[in-house]
Amino acid sequence: MIKLQNLTFTYAGSLEPVLKEINLTITDGEFVLLSGSSGSGKSSLVRCLNGLIPHFYGGRIRGTVEVEGWVTINYPLAKLATKVGLVFQDPENQLVTTDVEREIAFGLENLGLPRPEISKRLEEALDTVGIASLRYRSLSELSGGEKQKVAISSVLALKPQILVLDEPTSELDPQGAEDVLGIISRLNDELGLTVILVEHRLDRVIHLVDRLIVLEQGKIVADGHPAKIILSQYEELDKIGFGFPPLIFLRQKLIKAGHQVNDLPLTVKQARTVLETFFRTVKAPPPRLDKKPSGIPVIEVEKLWFAYQKEPMVLKGIDLRLYQGEFIAVMGRNASGKTTLVKHFNGLLKPGKGKVLVNGQDIKKTTVAELARQVGYVFQNPNDHLFADTVEEEIAFTLKSLGFENIASRVNDALQRFNLVPYRKQYPRFLSGGEKQRVALASVLVAEPKVLILDEPTRGMDNALKTSLMQFLKEYRQQGHTVIVVTHDVEMAAAHAERIILLSEGKVVVDGHKKEVLSRALLFSPQINRVLQGFEKYGVPQDILTVEEALNLLKEEGNGSVDHGG
Amino acid sequence: MRLNFCYQDKGTLIHHLNPFVKLAWVSSTVLLALIFEHPLYLLLLFLVTLPVVIAAKGWPEWLSLLRFMFYLSLVIIIINSLVMYHGTHVLLEFTFEIPTLGQPKITLEAICFGLGMSLRLLAIVSAFTILNLTVHPDDMLLAALKLRLPYKSVLATSLSTRFMPALIDDLGRLTDVQRSRGLEMDKGKLGQKIRSRGAVLIPLLSNSLDRTVQIAEAMESRAFGAGKTRTYYKEIKLTPLGLTQVAAGFLPFIFGLFLRFKGYGGYRYYPSLQRINLNWLELTFMLILIVLLLAILPLAWGSKWELKNWRRG
Numbered sequence: 001m002i003k004l005q006n007l008t009f010t011y012a013g014s015l016e017p018v019l020k021e022i023n024l025t026i027t028d029g030e031f032v033l034l035s036g037s038s039g040s041g042k043s044s045l046v047r048c049l050n051g052l053i054p055h056f057y058g059g060r061i062r063g064t065v066e067v068e069g070w071v072t073i074n075y076p077l078a079k080l081a082t083k084v085g086l087v088f089q090d091p092e093n094q095l096v097t098t099d100v101e102r103e104i105a106f107g108l109e110n111l112g113l114p115r116p117e118i119s120k121r122l123e124e125a126l127d128t129v130g131i132a133s134l135r136y137r138s139l140s141e142l143s144g145g146e147k148q149k150v151a152i153s154s155v156l157a158l159k160p161q162i163l164v165l166d167e168p169t170s171e172l173d174p175q176g177a178e179d180v181l182g183i184i185s186r187l188n189d190e191l192g193l194t195v196i197l198v199e200h201r202l203d204r205v206i207h208l209v210d211r212l213i214v215l216e217q218g219k220i221v222a223d224g225h226p227a228k229i230i231l232s233q234y235e236e237l238d239k240i241g242f243g244f245p246p247l248i249f250l251r252q253k254l255i256k257a258g259h260q261v262n263d264l265p266l267t268v269k270q271a272r273t274v275l276e277t278f279f280r281t282v283k284a285p286p287p288r289l290d291k292k293p294s295g296i297p298v299i300e301v302e303k304l305w306f307a308y309q310k311e312p313m314v315l316k317g318i319d320l321r322l323y324q325g326e327f328i329a330v331m332g333r334n335a336s337g338k339t340t341l342v343k344h345f346n347g348l349l350k351p352g353k354g355k356v357l358v359n360g361q362d363i364k365k366t367t368v369a370e371l372a373r374q375v376g377y378v379f380q381n382p383n384d385h386l387f388a389d390t391v392e393e394e395i396a397f398t399l400k401s402l403g404f405e406n407i408a409s410r411v412n413d414a415l416q417r418f419n420l421v422p423y424r425k426q427y428p429r430f431l432s433g434g435e436k437q438r439v440a441l442a443s444v445l446v447a448e449p450k451v452l453i454l455d456e457p458t459r460g461m462d463n464a465l466k467t468s469l470m471q472f473l474k475e476y477r478q479q480g481h482t483v484i485v486v487t488h489d490v491e492m493a494a495a496h497a498e499r500i501i502l503l504s505e506g507k508v509v510v511d512g513h514k515k516e517v518l519s520r521a522l523l524f525s526p527q528i529n530r531v532l533q534g535f536e537k538y539g540v541p542q543d544i545l546t547v548e549e550a551l552n553l554l555k556e557e558g559n560g561s562v563d564h565g566g
Numbered sequence: 567m568r569l570n571f572c573y574q575d576k577g578t579l580i581h582h583l584n585p586f587v588k589l590a591w592v593s594s595t596v597l598l599a600l601i602f603e604h605p606l607y608l609l610l611l612f613l614v615t616l617p618v619v620i621a622a623k624g625w626p627e628w629l630s631l632l633r634f635m636f637y638l639s640l641v642i643i644i645i646n647s648l649v650m651y652h653g654t655h656v657l658l659e660f661t662f663e664i665p666t667l668g669q670p671k672i673t674l675e676a677i678c679f680g681l682g683m684s685l686r687l688l689a690i691v692s693a694f695t696i697l698n699l700t701v702h703p704d705d706m707l708l709a710a711l712k713l714r715l716p717y718k719s720v721l722a723t724s725l726s727t728r729f730m731p732a733l734i735d736d737l738g739r740l741t742d743v744q745r746s747r748g749l750e751m752d753k754g755k756l757g758q759k760i761r762s763r764g765a766v767l768i769p770l771l772s773n774s775l776d777r778t779v780q781i782a783e784a785m786e787s788r789a790f791g792a793g794k795t796r797t798y799y800k801e802i803k804l805t806p807l808g809l810t811q812v813a814a815g816f817l818p819f820i821f822g823l824f825l826r827f828k829g830y831g832g833y834r835y836y837p838s839l840q841r842i843n844l845n846w847l848e849l850t851f852m853l854i855l856i857v858l859l860l861a862i863l864p865l866a867w868g869s870k871w872e873l874k875n876w877r878r879g
Contacts, residue, residue: 047783056786078792086787093777094784098704098728105799107788118799138575140731151784158789348742372748383776384743387768397765401748429772443747 002026002049002162002194006063009044009053018044020218022063026211028161031188032196033205033226036215037241037462038433042198045215046164049196050084051077068161081107085155089167089460091147095154100126100134100142104154111158125157128191129183143334145176149183156187162194163187170200170460173334174488174523181205200462203245203491203527207266216240227264243463246491246527247271250547254278257551268527272534279535282553293499295323298451298482299345303354306340314340316506317354324450327473327483329493329514331524332503338486341503342453345484346375359450373402376449380456382440386428391420394428395443402447410446418442418472434465441472451482458489470496494518494526494545515543573702579866580622584808585701585709590815591862595693598822599686604833605678606842608685610852614859615692621863624699631695635688642687643680650676652836679835703727708802717796729777736773740766811865818858825851 007022018041026032034042047053051072054061065072068083088094097103104125108118126132131149139147148168155163165184169177185208188195199205206212206226214222214229214237222229222237229237230244234252238244244252247265251274254261259278265271299322306315314337322328330338343349344356347368356363358374379385388394395414399407415421418438423431428439445452452473458466473483473496487493493500493514500517502510502524510517519529519542526545536542544550575581580588599611619628653673660670701709707724711717741751744765751762804812825831830848834840844852 050787052783052787056783076792077786078789081787081789081792088780088784090780092732093780096725096728096781096785096788098702102704102800109797109799110789110792112793112795112797114797115799118797122799154788343742346746348745367750368745369748369750372746377743377746379739379743379746383773384740384769385747387765397749398747401750447748 001028001066001068002196003066004048004063005066007048007065008062009048009059010061011044011057011059014059017060018218019048022218022220024213024220024223026194026196028194029188029192030194030211031185031209032194032211032213033202033209034196034198034213034215035200035202035242036221037464040215041218042215043166046086046166046196046198048072049162049164050086051075051080052086078110081160082111082158083160084162084164085158085160087148087151087155087163087165087168089170091144091151091171094151095139095147098140099136099138100131100150101136103139103150104157107154107158121157121159125153128156128187129153143176144172145179148172148176148180152180152183152187160193162196164196166198167200167460168197169204174490175333177201177204178523181208200243200460202243203247206245207270214242226266230264241462241464241467243466246547247531250275250528250550253547253551254554268530268534271531275531276535278554279532279540280538282535282538282540293321293323293326295325297321297357298324298359300357300360301341301344301354302356304341304344304351304356305353306344306349307352308340314506315352318506318508320501320508320511322451322482322484324482325477325480326499327477327497328485328499328501329497330484330486330501330503331488331490331493332509336503337506338503339455342377342455342484342486345451345453346377347371348377369402372398372449373447374449375451375453376444376447378440378444378452378454378457380459382433382436383429385440385443386436389427390425391415391428391431391439392424394439395446398443398447404447414442414446433461434468437461437465437469438472441469445476449481451484452476453484453486455486456488457485458487458492466492490518490524491526494529514545518545519543573699575702576623578622578700580618580696580862581700583700583862583866584804584811585705585802586712586804586808587811587815587862587865588697588701589709590812591818591859592693592697594816594819594822595859596690597819599689599693601822601826602831603682604831605682605685606844607831607852607855608682608689610856611859612685612689612692614856615689615696617860618696618862619692621866622696622700624695627699628692628695631691632688635691639680639684639687642684643677646680646683647672647676650679650836652676654838675835675837675839678839682833682835704800705802708798708800711798712802725781729781732777733770733774736770737766740769740773743769814861814865817861818855821855821858825855 002025004022004024007019008017009019010017022045034045036042044053047057048065049067053059054073055077061073067080070080070083072080095103096106101122104122105118108121113121126135129149129152131146131153134142134146134150139150142150152163152168163184168184169180172180181204184195184197187193197205197209209226211224212222212226212229213220221240222233230248234244247268251261251265261274263270263274265274299320301318301320304315304318305313307313318341330342332338340349344351344363345358347363347366350364358371363371386394388397392411392415395411396407399410404410415424418441420435420438420442423435428436431439457469461469470492477483485493485497497514500510500512500514501508502517518525520533525533528547528550529542529545532540532544532550533542541553544553595611595615599608602608602611619625648670649667651668651671651673653675655674656671657674658672663669703724707720710720744762749762749765752759754762822831830851
């Protein structure tokens, strides 16, 4: 049992408390989903549960945190580790040793357990998470998902009654995330472990949990069974930018349009039952006239082969033509060659064999700096972009490197365009996540490139940040520019991209309009499409990907006045 | 070609050899390289490391390291011949003067001395490479603990090597980020170059600090520093056979000490090179030294070391 009473915490050196008057009781065996926007205090709250706050992070603390009868402030971290296990976001930075067995033993050795006991617990921990086959493997060989399983297992070895996971899937690819969430859910189901999970992507977990807690600016704004919260607080949470899964969004839109929807679908399976009546009478709209992409090519790839070392080949004979004004999503499993491909578009990598032309110019004959005026590249972590003392200097740096004139006025324009004027004199790395993202974007877009590449831009982002980023990209495209994103985010690609290039093992497997590529697939389809796949028998078109499209379909049928405004 | 200079289990007999034996052998070789001055002995020490490198399948990594060492040797020879003028065989004499050093001249003796020192360095680096490529970092940690080094210092060292690859990845990525923004690292005057490096090094430093905090959090969350007595799941067990092997690993050094004591293995470079004349006795001694050093190969073949592990009995 966890009991928080009037918990208020302020980090040392900060004036504003990060957690405000939190009162919360979590009973044994509950599966709790903790959600809220970036900076809402989720990470701080979970760090209170195992004593990292206040033992590791100093600050001012008021109120009490009681875990299994222990008031955390009175017990050292090492003791609390046997009550509460904490798994972190980044699989890379929480593993201490070099192989699986030693990693799991690490905590047990710290406790000073005798060797036979360590052996016994090691076996149990391996089996509980189902990674016995990885036992002798070196950690550096494991995938992100496997590393995260090792992290879970190494925490479970300490036999905590409570397992807390702080965004454990945000650094993983969809398959890895699915695996890890499956294990977490099983631990709760079969072992009765209390689980507290912080997660942005609600569609993956909302049907699994008993309780949803939403934090906003350090306060609990919603707490209860997910269905109950959605029924009673949808409008309120929608206003603060809470990202409901597409299914729930669709249901609310239907209700708003005056339809009667009795049940609340949380999974694709439930949605097929609940929504069947609406789609029974839909007639297929006239077939979509497919335009082959055309126009002025900005990037041309001819028979591109590439390998970092002699072996293995990462890109195997890629042929592509990307046109001005397109929004392209490059998708595929990890290590399928996505990032390697797009790094050729601004010359960071040069072809091993074949050719890459940017605006007709062979990249082998130009430098990255020359290409930077034509192609901008935004990396996943905005922190990687930031080094200057002020936001202003950060943006000016790109202009200076590229030899622009009128730097001051260009910087001013960029500051205004990205709403950064109030922060112009601030140290970029101390800004919030969303602000940092805007500085990183501004520092690239200030050079006015005609093509923008973004690597995993939405990974780990909350809904509000995603929406504002997509708005920027929309405006950028309206000027006739090209956007290329490397992403695993199917929902984002379905909503915003036009063309999808799917890579596998260094080859283009599919290249086409999103409606062809993302429909009728299993894992690679957005949630709405997976629901409508069940209604094919009623003639429902199978290339519907988003809530808006689904609503339009009903509207075309004169099925009442469905409001399809986003 | 990017090579991995860290430990990889290539499953060779050298990899399976008890780390203490390897430690003894490498220490022996390094100490011998330090006490011997004679270039022939140094060459011999360098050469005996080769079969061991080959047996450990460390050839590609070793070769690429050798290329780097070759350049380093060149630098040593050049600098040495530019600043040491004790030799008598002058090959080239300059007309200007360097303050405190005098009129520079390049002598045969100085070049040879540089060569000798390079050979010594090669032998030492080559020996350490074997240790680096064939001992698991965690075993190195266990070995260090067995030698009674304090746990926290040993762990800190092992952590810093563990995160080396991550740091190298970071460096590559951060360089790419700034290059994409039009930064050309090697362009401009010195001031600009330093600033360019800053664009990469500042984020690298902050990322590393973030990582440090995250690792510390993760360790604390797994009861790090819980009690006074930490236990160890794995332990390097020194069986009587292992002990004999360690002793065998030190044998070449003991023999080398004996040789030096007897007056062998010294060499005079200045003012003129000492003539090399070997007699049969010295050749026999050298042969014995080679045999003792190469004994590590049959030792590795003859036994496999076991991690003491109660579960596995």
